[in-house]
Amino acid sequence: MPRTLRILIRRRLSWLVLLLTVWLLCSGDALALPLAGRFQEFPRWEKLPLPTAKGDLIYPNWLEGTWELTSTLVDLAAPLAPDIVTPGFESNQAMVDQPISCVVRFVEAPHLLSGFWPRVMPQRDIIADRSFNGLNMAQAYLGAAAVKTVKVDPNHPNRQLTLLAQGRQLESTVTARATESPQVDRFITAERFQQVFRGTAVPYLNEVETTTDYWNLGDHIEADQVTAVYLAPQDPNFLAALGQPVALYRYRLHLFPRFANTPE
Numbered sequence: 001m002p003r004t005l006r007i008l009i010r011r012r013l014s015w016l017v018l019l020l021t022v023w024l025l026c027s028g029d030a031l032a033l034p035l036a037g038r039f040q041e042f043p044r045w046e047k048l049p050l051p052t053a054k055g056d057l058i059y060p061n062w063l064e065g066t067w068e069l070t071s072t073l074v075d076l077a078a079p080l081a082p083d084i085v086t087p088g089f090e091s092n093q094a095m096v097d098q099p100i101s102c103v104v105r106f107v108e109a110p111h112l113l114s115g116f117w118p119r120v121m122p123q124r125d126i127i128a129d130r131s132f133n134g135l136n137m138a139q140a141y142l143g144a145a146a147v148k149t150v151k152v153d154p155n156h157p158n159r160q161l162t163l164l165a166q167g168r169q170l171e172s173t174v175t176a177r178a179t180e181s182p183q184v185d186r187f188i189t190a191e192r193f194q195q196v197f198r199g200t201a202v203p204y205l206n207e208v209e210t211t212t213d214y215w216n217l218g219d220h221i222e223a224d225q226v227t228a229v230y231l232a233p234q235d236p237n238f239l240a241a242l243g244q245p246v247a248l249y250r251y252r253l254h255l256f257p258r259f260a261n262t263p264e
Contacts (some may be wrong), residue, residue, distance in 0.1 A: 003025075005168065006055050014155040016065050024065060024242050033168075034213060035041075035178065035188040035190055035213075036180060036182050036186075036213065037222050038209075038211055038226070039226065041174045042075070042077075043075075043077035043079060045226070045228050045245050047228075047230065047245070047250055048178075048209075048242070050176035050177060050178045050191075051161060051177065052176055053158050053174045053176055053177040053191070055190075056109065056125065056127045057128070057156065057174075057177065057179075057189060057191070058109075058212075059106055059127065059187065060187050061124065062185070062216045063216075063221065063255075064106050064108065064126045064223075065104065065105065065257055065258075066103065066105040066258045067106075067221070067256060067257060068101065069104045069253065069254070069259075070099045070103055070255075071099065071100050071173055071252075071253050072098070072099040072100070072252045072253075073092070073095045073096050073097070073098065073250070074096065074250050075246070076089070076093065076248060077248040077249055078246065079166075079244055079245055079246070080144060080241060080246050084231075084240065084246050085247075086148070086229060086240060089247050091143075092249070100137075100140050102137050103130070103136055103258060104126055104133040104136060104137070104255070105129045105132060106126050106127065106130075107126070107127065107128075107132065108127075109125060117148040127157075130150075130160060132149065134152075134160060134162065135149065135150040138150060146164060146165050147162065147165070148204055149162075149163050150163075151164050153264050156173075158173060158174035158175075159171070159172075159173045159174075160172050160173075164199070166199065167184060168197070168199030169197070169198045169200065170195065171193045171195070171196045171198070172194070173193060174192070174193055174197050175194055176190050176191070177189065177190065177191045177192070178190045181250075185217075186214065186215055186216070187213075187214045187216075188213045188214070190209065191210050191211075192207045192209070193207065194207055195207070204234075205232035205234055206229055206231065206235075207229075207232060207241065208227060208228065208229055208230070209226075209228045209230070211228075212226065213225070217254075219257075220254060220257070221253075221255040222252070222253065222254055223249070223253035224252065224253075225251040226248060226249070226250050226251075227248070227249045227251070228245035228247070229245055229246055229247040229249075230246065231246055
């Protein structure tokens with residue numbers, strides 16, 4: 001691979017890792033898995049079998065509203081180093097303890113009522129405003145000039161396309177998901193993504209798993225998040241990795257209510 005192309009891919013991968021957090025607020029199947037105990041195992045991380053993602057991710061009602069989000073990378077690890085280290089991992093160490101802030105929101109999902117006089121009102125499902133959150137977070141990480149728009153497939157809420165400057169694109173598709181609610185004020189979700197970055201001579205592919213543990217603390221919400229990066233089958237080191245993550249990123253999230261916590 002030409003040296004200039006390797007450098008370009010390394011820089012783009014740094015962007016991909018930063019954009020992973022976008023999907024935290026952009027994508028529910030329940031699964032009896034010990035998601036709550038995974039964070040105590042960091043950086044020893046295993047790839048869990050997750051059910052196929054169907055429909056949108058439904059959040060608890062206490063996440064509804066508009067929030068000031070602050071995301072801070074607090075730790076990172078390369079479990080297979082020095083044998084396998086992903087491009088961009090070294091440069092991402094400079095992001096540790098550097099908070100990134102933006103506005104995000106969660107809204108009530110629209111429901112189509114069948115018939116003229118439904119006997120029971122539909123359940124209120126809270127979902128993320130995916131295009132709004134995705135655009136705000138991508139611009140917070142990369143700068144307003146670097147991100148043109150974020151589009152969500154109207155027929156597939158788990159597919160998102162981020163259009164970047166200079167004709168680059170990041171397509172992310174949630175393929176698997178599990179949720180867990182250990183307490184009424186706690187919500188945990190694990191999601192797996194297939195990502196394709198286009199804009200270089202050779203598209204870059206990888207698989208990402210993001211596990212997030214939300215706590216409702218009354219006046220604000222906090223969350224612990226771990227993002228695990230796995231090699232795609234096309235990578236020459238795929239078999240050597242044996243299904244283990246090649247990079248791990250741990251974030252601390254804070255969400256404070258904005259505008260009296262009502263959707264805009």
